[in-house]
Amino acid sequence: MSAAPKIAIRDLRLEYVDEERGQRHVAVDALSLDVAEKEFLAVVGPSGCGKSTLISAIAGFLKPRAGTLEMDGRPIGKPGADRGVVFQEYALLPWKRVIDNVALGLKFKGMAKAERHAIARRFLEITGLAAAAEKFPHELSGGMKQRAAVARTLANAPEIMLMDEPFAAVDAQTRLTLQEELVRIWETSRVTVLFVTHSVEEAVFLADRVVVLTPGPGRVKASVPIPIARSRRSWATLNADPEFGALRDRVLTLVRGGDA
Numbered sequence: 001m002s003a004a005p006k007i008a009i010r011d012l013r014l015e016y017v018d019e020e021r022g023q024r025h026v027a028v029d030a031l032s033l034d035v036a037e038k039e040f041l042a043v044v045g046p047s048g049c050g051k052s053t054l055i056s057a058i059a060g061f062l063k064p065r066a067g068t069l070e071m072d073g074r075p076i077g078k079p080g081a082d083r084g085v086v087f088q089e090y091a092l093l094p095w096k097r098v099i100d101n102v103a104l105g106l107k108f109k110g111m112a113k114a115e116r117h118a119i120a121r122r123f124l125e126i127t128g129l130a131a132a133a134e135k136f137p138h139e140l141s142g143g144m145k146q147r148a149a150v151a152r153t154l155a156n157a158p159e160i161m162l163m164d165e166p167f168a169a170v171d172a173q174t175r176l177t178l179q180e181e182l183v184r185i186w187e188t189s190r191v192t193v194l195f196v197t198h199s200v201e202e203a204v205f206l207a208d209r210v211v212v213l214t215p216g217p218g219r220v221k222a223s224v225p226i227p228i229a230r231s232r233r234s235w236a237t238l239n240a241d242p243e244f245g246a247l248r249d250r251v252l253t254l255v256r257g258g259d260a
Contacts, residue, residue, distance in 0.1 A: 004073065005034035006160065006192050007058060011067035013217075014053050027053035029217035031067070035160075040186055040193045042203035044255055045213030045221075051196040054218070055164045058194065059085050071160070081105070084158035086149050088165045092137040098148050099124065099133040105156040116155075123151040126188055128181065143174040147181065154189055163195045167202070176235050179205055183233045200252045204244065205233065212254040222254050 014028040027050035035041050043051050056062040057069055060079035069076045071083070092101045099120050100107075106116035124130050127147040137145060146166055153161055167175045179202060186193060197203050203210045204226055212222045226247060228238070238244040253259070 003037060006037045006039070006071065007033075007035035007194070008070045008073075009033045009067070012054075012057070012064055012069055013066035014050060014057050014062060015065045016053065016062070026217040028057075029219060031213075031219045033211060033220055035192060035194055038190050038192055040195065040206060040208045042195045042197060042207035042210045043213065044197060044200055044203045044210060044251065045218060046215050046255060046257075047198070048216040049213040050216055050218035051213060052164050055085070055162050055194065055196050058160075059083055059162055081109075081156055082159045084153035084156055084161050086146075086153050086161065086163045086166045088168050092145055092148060092152075094137050096136070097133070098129065098135050098137070098140070101137065101148060102152045102155050104152065119155050120151070123155045124148075126154070126185055127151040141174070142170040143178055146170065146178060150182070150185065154185070154191065158191060160192045160194065163193060165197055166195075168198070175202075180234055182206060183230065187230060200255060201248055204248045204251055205235075205238065210251050212251060215257075224251055224254070 010032050012028055012031040013026065015024050015026050017023070018025050031054070043054065045051055053062065057064060058076060060076055060083065063077070093104070096104070099117055102124060103116040103120035106119060121130065121133060124133050127150055129144060129147055129151060132140060132144060140148065149166070167178050170178065183206060195203070195206060207226050210224045210226060211220055212224065213219065214221045224247065228244060228247070232238060
């Protein structure tokens with residue numbers, strides 16, 4: 001008997017109001033999806049398919065109009081510390097040192113300074129930012145800021161990390177480095193990850209499984225397992241790898257409207 005999913009989504013319908021036109025827009029409709037415990041799941045699809053809206057609903061920022069959205073068998077009704085979100089924007093407080101930014105959620109929980117700083121330093125070590133602990137955000141590169149955002153999320157010990165285009169704002173070379181870093185960080189933490197991206201190549205590089213959504217309103221078109229061993233997840237290894245290339249091309253064909 002298979003284990004119950006960490007996240008269970010059934011016939012989900014998500015809507016939001018277009019403020020400019022004063023119209024209600026259906027972003028996701030009749031979407032059903034399971035996310036397993038400790039799975040790294042990437043979601044891709046054409047623009048407007050509801051990827052980011054789905055992240056918002058799982059985070060508890062948006063209530064479903066229909067269907068069910070559950071975590072560990074319980075309905076998701078509001079934001080919670082069990083779900084950490086990493087956005088495209090770094091959202092670091094510019095007047096706080098890196099270590100205090102990473103420890104911020106722990107401070108809100110009432111944890112003593114020495115304890116929360118010890119936890120923050122551990123995750124700064126994991127994310128390769130130990131030397132930047134006393135710096136301020138303006139002293140960091142874009143890639144370092146995004147790693148600090150990941151460290152802050154992990155420091156709060158979420159059961160699920162929701163990542164919405166987290167590397168879209170950095171340059172291409174930094175993005176490749178961050179992808180490799182995220183693979184390493186995930187292998188250390190083994191938190192469940194739901195990762196939304198426009199980049200098919202990024203999704204295939206990172207994920208255990210890639211889900212492709214249809215054009216909006218989004219629903220699941222296909223689910224593609226990525227059987228590439230974690231030990232091979234580096235760009236030096238996969239750049240010219242035929243298995244990686246075939247999986248990337250298969251997912252890209254699905255996103256573009258074909259069958260694969």
